[in-house]
Amino acid sequence: MKEKQLNEILIKNLQYYFDRKGITQTDMARDLNFPETTVSNWMKGNTYPRPDKLQMMADYFNIKRSELTEEKPTNLIEINQDLVKIPVLGAIACGDPILAEENIIGYTYEVADTLPSGTVFALKAKGDSMEPTIPDGAIVLIRQQANIECGEIAAVRVNDDSEATLKRVKRQGETLFLMPDNPKHSAIIITEKNPATIIGKAVSFKVTL
Template identity: 60%
Template sequence: MEEDITLSYQRKVLSDNIQRFLDKRGITQTDMARDIGIAETTVSSWMLGKRYPGLKSQQRLADYFNVKRSDLTEERSSNQVDVSPQTVKIPILGIIACDDPILAEENIIGYRYESPVDLPSGSLCYLEAKGDSMIPKIPDGSQVLIREQSVVESGEIAAVLVNGDKEATLKKVTRQGDTVLLLPLNSDHDPIIIKEDYPARIIGKAIEVKYKL
């Protein structure tokens, strides 16, 4: 009986901590379940105190909220005050090519949560880069923060739709007279020349690159 009471208490502590982190981010259980790839019914069982996540699931939750595992599993001191700033939920869109353009996927595949302190103004999203044409500045697999805008200065890196808005690529936009070139940073790759029969449309300026070592 004492063991049952202890387990029930641990489940409640975990549930309360998860709810606190959800509230801080302004997201729901459904959002979290989708973002970390765990069935919503499983998340619901944690929140209702019916089940307790294993170590791997605990770590996935900790990584998702960017906290220690103990912040989820241990009771919070009654005099502890949260001082971290509110985060901003930024969608991660489908893969965008840094080699030959690939089909643009506008579906949201996840979210990043950033402090609003250093974020630029405007509508923001992250795009996953693929390929080596923009190394070393944009490594394969990195996530690029894009501010939606239809025009960039010559020499700036942008996310550009080509081939009748069917394909997307990250390239350095350069203007030479009336000619617009989409340049790779890796000299092993050829530039893309924008012409009347091969138009392009800028969808946003690359602001920042993030990747794991």
């Protein structure tokens, strides 16, 4: 495929996802820390992004890289949906508000009508402790709340760790247990010497291939 054709496909696909998410190329450049002139040159067909930049944009839109670089089928029917931008959190600095700018590592987009009420954010699952329920790498939607029913999955910060862990909450009397769904892992017992802070309830997750 010729370079000009590759550029045209990329421009068309990027514009499609800009429109779908209700953002501009300037918004994406800011969110991904790309120079605006670089993105502008891509959209004018002057230059073509490196593979790592293509992957960053694909992750940003929660799509496969091929959905940016390959021509889309012509028989698709677009369904308009109101999408909202949900922050994905990384390390959560102690004492900071949960949604402080320095805690945000990216964004995911969700259909507004499917979201619970209240403050919502997302975490990226790390490791296999919650498999098979939640696979490694899944984007998990969290509703911020301090109280969790027994048996529900919560995002919990243990012993002031900067990153929250996803575990199923169980109680026996006054003792709180953070239970993995994967039997290869051990439960975390919450004590005065090993305190925990529940920051929210897991409500859904999604995985991209």
